[in-house]
Amino acid sequence: xxxxxxxxxxxxxxxxxxxxxxxxxxxxxxxxxxxxxxxxxxxxxxxxxxxxxxxxxxxxxxxxxxxxxxxxxxxxxxxxxxxxxxxxxxxxxxxxxxxxxxxxxxxxxxxxxxxxxxxxxxxxxxxxxxxxxxxxxxxxxxxxxxxxxxxxxxxxxxxxxxxxxxxxxxxxxxxxxxxxxxxxxxxxxxxxxxxxxxxxxxxxxxxxxxxxxxxxxxxxxxxxxxxxxxxxxxxxxxxxxxxxxxxxxxxxxxxxxxxxxxxxxxxxxxxxxxxxxxxxxxxxxxxxxxxxxxxxxxxxxxxxxxxxxxxxxxxxxxxxxxxxxxxxxxxxxxxxxxxxxxxxxxxxxxxxxxxxxxxxxxxxxxxxxxxxxxxxxxxxxxxxxxxxxxxxxxxxxxxxxxxxxxxxxxxxxxxxxxxxxxxxxxxxxxxxxxxxxxxxxxxxxxxxxxxxxxxxxxxxxxxxxxxxxxxxxxxxxxxxxxxxxxxxxxxxxxxxxxxxxxxxxxxxxxxxxxxxxxxxxxxxxxxxxxxxxxxxxxxxxxxxxxxxxxxxxxxxxxxxxxxxxxxxxxxxxxxxxxxxxxxxxxxxxxxxxxxxxxxxxxxxxxxxxxxxxxxxxxxxxxxxxxxxxxxxxxxxxxxxxxxxxxxxxxxxxxxxxxxxxxxxxxxxxxxxxxxxxxxxxxxxxxxxxxxxxxxxxxxxxxxxxxxxxxxxxxxxxxxx
Numbered sequence: 001x002x003x004x005x006x007x008x009x010x011x012x013x014x015x016x017x018x019x020x021x022x023x024x025x026x027x028x029x030x031x032x033x034x035x036x037x038x039x040x041x042x043x044x045x046x047x048x049x050x051x052x053x054x055x056x057x058x059x060x061x062x063x064x065x066x067x068x069x070x071x072x073x074x075x076x077x078x079x080x081x082x083x084x085x086x087x088x089x090x091x092x093x094x095x096x097x098x099x100x101x102x103x104x105x106x107x108x109x110x111x112x113x114x115x116x117x118x119x120x121x122x123x124x125x126x127x128x129x130x131x132x133x134x135x136x137x138x139x140x141x142x143x144x145x146x147x148x149x150x151x152x153x154x155x156x157x158x159x160x161x162x163x164x165x166x167x168x169x170x171x172x173x174x175x176x177x178x179x180x181x182x183x184x185x186x187x188x189x190x191x192x193x194x195x196x197x198x199x200x201x202x203x204x205x206x207x208x209x210x211x212x213x214x215x216x217x218x219x220x221x222x223x224x225x226x227x228x229x230x231x232x233x234x235x236x237x238x239x240x241x242x243x244x245x246x247x248x249x250x251x252x253x254x255x256x257x258x259x260x261x262x263x264x265x266x267x268x269x270x271x272x273x274x275x276x277x278x279x280x281x282x283x284x285x286x287x288x289x290x291x292x293x294x295x296x297x298x299x300x301x302x303x304x305x306x307x308x309x310x311x312x313x314x315x316x317x318x319x320x321x322x323x324x325x326x327x328x329x330x331x332x333x334x335x336x337x338x339x340x341x342x343x344x345x346x347x348x349x350x351x352x353x354x355x356x357x358x359x360x361x362x363x364x365x366x367x368x369x370x371x372x373x374x375x376x377x378x379x380x381x382x383x384x385x386x387x388x389x390x391x392x393x394x395x396x397x398x399x400x401x402x403x404x405x406x407x408x409x410x411x412x413x414x415x416x417x418x419x420x421x422x423x424x425x426x427x428x429x430x431x432x433x434x435x436x437x438x439x440x441x442x443x444x445x446x447x448x449x450x451x452x453x454x455x456x457x458x459x460x461x462x463x464x465x466x467x468x469x470x471x472x473x474x475x476x477x478x479x480x481x482x483x484x485x486x487x488x489x490x491x492x493x494x495x496x497x498x499x500x501x502x503x504x505x506x507x508x509x510x511x512x513x514x515x516x517x518x519x520x521x522x523x524x525x526x527x528x529x530x531x532x533x534x535x536x537x538x539x540x541x542x543x544x545x546x547x548x549x550x551x552x553x554x555x556x557x558x559x560x561x562x563x564x565x566x567x568x569x570x571x572x573x574x575x576x577x578x579x580x581x582x583x584x585x586x587x588x589x590x591x592x593x594x595x596x597x598x599x600x601x602x603x604x605x606x607x608x609x610x611x612x613x614x615x616x617x618x619x620x621x622x623x624x625x626x627x628x629x630x631x632x633x634x635x636x637x638x639x640x641x642x643x644x645x646x647x648x649x650x651x652x653x654x655x656x657x658x659x660x661x662x663x664x665x666x667x668x669x670x671x672x673x674x675x676x677x678x679x680x681x682x683x684x685x686x687x688x689x690x691x692x693x694x695x696x697x698x699x700x701x702x703x704x705x706x707x708x709x710x711x712x713x714x715x716x717x718x719x720x
Contacts, residue, residue, distance in 0.1 A: 055496025347626025
């Protein structure tokens with residue numbers, strides 16, 4: 001890795017402007033291509049091999065139900081003449097704006113039945129399907145769609161759009177989270193580096209590489225079903241690692257320049273140390289995230305692939321673009337000598353304190369983390385939805401109106417699909433009547449008639465409304481009861497729909513989570529063994545990473561499931577934690593934690609190889625890398641917390657979970673527990689059994705023996 005990093009840096013450093021222009025052309029090319037073809041992100045969640053997947057396959061050729069609805073609640077009974085006229089005006093306005101047929105269920109009840117419109121039992125509310133192509137709507141049409149319901153709202157009606165249209169009208173075109181995160185990173189970098197030129201390198205490298213990664217991701221959406229949430233997750237991870245990796249290289253270059261090194265040679269030495277370590281760390285992150293493929297769910301797998309694509313683009317940029325930029329700016333990056341002598345003094349003092357009392361300090365820190373992890377024992381996997389959105393949004397308003405007037409279970413409707421060996425004679429087919437009677441015997445709030453689909457009539461479908469919401473235990477029990485119904489001869493019963501799919505997803509995640517965790521831990525441990533030729537260091541890293549993730553889980557449960565401090569996050573109370581979130585958090589957090597392990601242990605390794613003193617290696621390693629790790633962590637925390645401003649509760653969970661984990665990892669884990677464990681292990685930490693050394697391939701992440709050993713990694717000079 002060291003030779004490769006130095007070679008690529010040498011090529012870029014010889015023609016830096018050409019290298020940077022090539023990267024700029026690539027980024028613009030994929031961005032323009034993605035914009036021209038239009039990213040085609042999907043919002044389809046399926047669980048291969050599940051009962052809900054079988055139901056979806058049966059209904060694939062059925063007439064699609066409208067993905068959007070108009071929900072309206074009148075101030076008086078809908079049968080009132082004036083109220084009926086107002087409803088007619090409302091449906092006419094929406095129809096004209098969206099250019100679709102909007103059924104008036106009061107004026108045309110027969111058509112309303114066939115079109116799927118509903119009138120509430122209290123006679124005040126209507127829910128009308130809108131067969132509208134949301135992606136084809138212009139911004140003007142979206143504005144007019146909101147204007148179309150304003151007159152009714154002024155007259156005392158409660159009106160909102162649900163489904164795809166509601167989400168589209170709620171979404172903001174502004175990239176607020178990214179802007180806030182970048183601004184916070186710039187502030188941290190400016191204060192820490194004390195130089196606009198030095199600050200600009202991580203920002204430019206991070207933005208360029210993430211922009212290229214997202215552009216490439218947009219192109220990939222035309223050949224794969226990538227979830228809508230994928231670019232947001234990829235941006236969070238990509239910005240964090242992209243800025244951090246460039247920061248480590250800036251810090252190493254400045255340290256080399258401070259020793260009087262030639263700028264060109266300083267760039268190459270930086271690539272051979274910090275650049276190689278960044279590449280190694282990034283590849284480890286990508287491998288960890290790709291373990292999501294073991295979930296057996298393409299939705300989750302592509303979340304991992306998407307983030308890994310962006311991370312690998314960041315790694316490539318750190319090996320080629322960043323050295324070119326450092327070459328151009330090197331004359332302006334020489335650090336001030338005023339505080340260079342004191343750089344890392346604080347972390348060195350902390351290291352000496354830990355080395356003196358490793359057991360007492362280490363156990364105290366461990367106890368604090370285990371206390372934070374306690375709430376994780378009560379983690380309950382659920383599904384977030386429109387009801388968790390901010391008050392006043394279209395999604396939240398329509399959800400509340402439906403719950404209040406049609407029943408909470410209406411928002412969690414189950415779709416029953418029946419496959420018949422031969423065509424049904426109609427809704428009165430004896431087989432369908434028998435299944436309908438069995439459905440009616442369940443504890444459901446309402447059961448629709450089984451209607452044979454058009455065509456060969458070998459598939460029939462009905463809607464079953466639970467008595468409670470999607471996350472209620474009774475809804476899961478109802479799903480089990482329906483699936484336990486004994487189907488008549490010649491028929492097969494499946495249950496699908498969003499709620500059934502999410503319940504199946506939670507079951508699949510629970511089943512596969514241990515396998516994903518095991519794969520991530522195993523791969524990370526083996527890679528660290530190859531890199532550092534040590535058995536105890538990778539095992540120590542795995543244990544500490546698991547503790548860090550558990551503490552992060554505990555905070556997520558306390559905040560989102562128990563509702564502690566949710567008002568500070570723009571939420572009204574506790575929200576469901578989506579079943580796939582813990583699995584994704586684990587892979588991302590384990591990968592990012594390995595980042596800091598690589599940079600810290602690389603620094604310790606350099607001192608160990610020079611002195612052979614394990615305790616001195618700990619102190620000097622923390623002196624040289626502690627400050628830059630802390631700064632890098634602050635940047636990641638700022639980026640992750642910025643995404644808390646996102647309206648999507650799931651993104652808020654990711655933001656808080658990632659930020660808390662990085663905070664704990666960069667402070668308690670790397671600054672206390674890691675040096676305490678290294679002290680207890682002593683010289684044994686740097687040994688590898690001979691038999692294992694023979695069979696493990698070498699993967700140098702910190703400088704090979706045939707390269708001149710640079711000074712300790714990433715000493716950070718901070719100006720006054």
